[in-house]
Amino acid sequence: MPREIFQRFLIEKRLKLTKERIEVLNEVFSAHDHFGPEQLYLRLRNAGSKASRASVYRTLNLLVESGLVEKITRTDKGSVYEHTYGHTHHDHMVCSICNRIVEFYSEYLEQLQDEICKKHKFSGVSHSLEIKGYCETCRKQ
Amino acid sequence: MPREIFQRFLIEKRLKLTKERIEVLNEVFSAHDHFGPEQLYLRLRNAGSKASRASVYRTLNLLVESGLVEKITRTDKGSVYEHTYGHTHHDHMVCSICNRIVEFYSEYLEQLQDEICKKHKFSGVSHSLEIKGYCETCRKQ
DNA sequence: CTACATGCAAATAATTTGCATTAGC
DNA sequence: GCTAATGCAAATTATTTGCATGTAG
Numbered sequence: 007m008p009r010e011i012f013q014r015f016l017i018e019k020r021l022k023l024t025k026e027r028i029e030v031l032n033e034v035f036s037a038h039d040h041f042g043p044e045q046l047y048l049r050l051r052n053a054g055s056k057a058s059r060a061s062v063y064r065t066l067n068l069l070v071e072s073g074l075v076e077k078i079t080r081t082d083k084g085s086v087y088e089h090t091y092g093h094t095h096h097d098h099m100v101c102s103i104c105n106r107i108v109e110f111y112s113e114y115l116e117q118l119q120d121e122i123c124k125k126h127k128f129s130g131v132s133h134s135l136e137i138k139g140y141c142e143t144c145r146k147q
Numbered sequence: 148m149p150r151e152i153f154q155r156f157l158i159e160k161r162l163k164l165t166k167e168r169i170e171v172l173n174e175v176f177s178a179h180d181h182f183g184p185e186q187l188y189l190r191l192r193n194a195g196s197k198a199s200r201a202s203v204y205r206t207l208n209l210l211v212e213s214g215l216v217e218k219i220t221r222t223d224k225g226s227v228y229e230h231t232y233g234h235t236h237h238d239h240m241v242c243s244i245c246n247r248i249v250e251f252y253s254e255y256l257e258q259l260q261d262e263i264c265k266k267h268k269f270s271g272v273s274h275s276l277e278i279k280g281y282c283e284t285c286r287k288q
Numbered sequence: 289c290t291a292c293a294t295g296c297a298a299a300t301a302a303t304t305t306g307c308a309t310t311a312g313c
Numbered sequence: 314g315c316t317a318a319t320g321c322a323a324a325t326t327a328t329t330t331g332c333a334t335g336t337a338g
Contacts, residue, residue: 082303099271122251128282145270166311201321
């Protein structure tokens, strides 16, 4: 459970489980899509939360630190996050026009990491592949 | 020659080949490393150019548009660029302990991009794969 | 009670832009 | 000469931070 993981993380760091942090956590895990800080803030407001932008940003940083959330990419319109709990590894394609993100997974890519690492005597832990280009909709324009 | 490619690009767009643009172009192609706008601006000043930050940014955008330069990534300290002319593509492995960067190239990875893009109806332009882990030296400790 | 957290507004920092002046073509 | 480019400073945008007040543990 994300809630428990976050709580343990906070206790470990001697931080407090406040109303705002709970609200942000819940909102982040209430959907499975990519989001930006402003978008998250608006969704919170819509849900009745009074958490400020500052708290949204601060909590987001804590969530990243705790490993529950990942900062996927930075666009010209700000950072994009996604929660990682209960999500298997995947990589991303980002449309350079509309910033749409398409997820994909390739078993072969996992093997490729091993091969490349062996060749360069590197001990690979994780990877992230980002393909930039144009999504179907934008290409047609 | 980058100079000629850029010149053709400018003519095509009915833009002018100014002193500042030439200076920026030369500075960008005088070295083969990654750079940020501010860094480039300082190097220009050091070389005697009086080009302003505004012109550096404006020219950098033109260079990207012309395909001579690529915006590699955005960090919390700003964008990172590298020139692409006469430089083959490569990816990076980063050691999480000593931050050493190992460059590598994989032909299969290029094919993989095509396959994945075809499958998801995405028009891939470029990719960047970053493998995080430990280099040989650090692993032994 | 005692930190730490919050909201707010001001501060940062990277990048863009409006405008008067300068300079390619 | 017409049109676009420059430098400057002000504007913009995303994010962070200082501070007085509120609140979790």
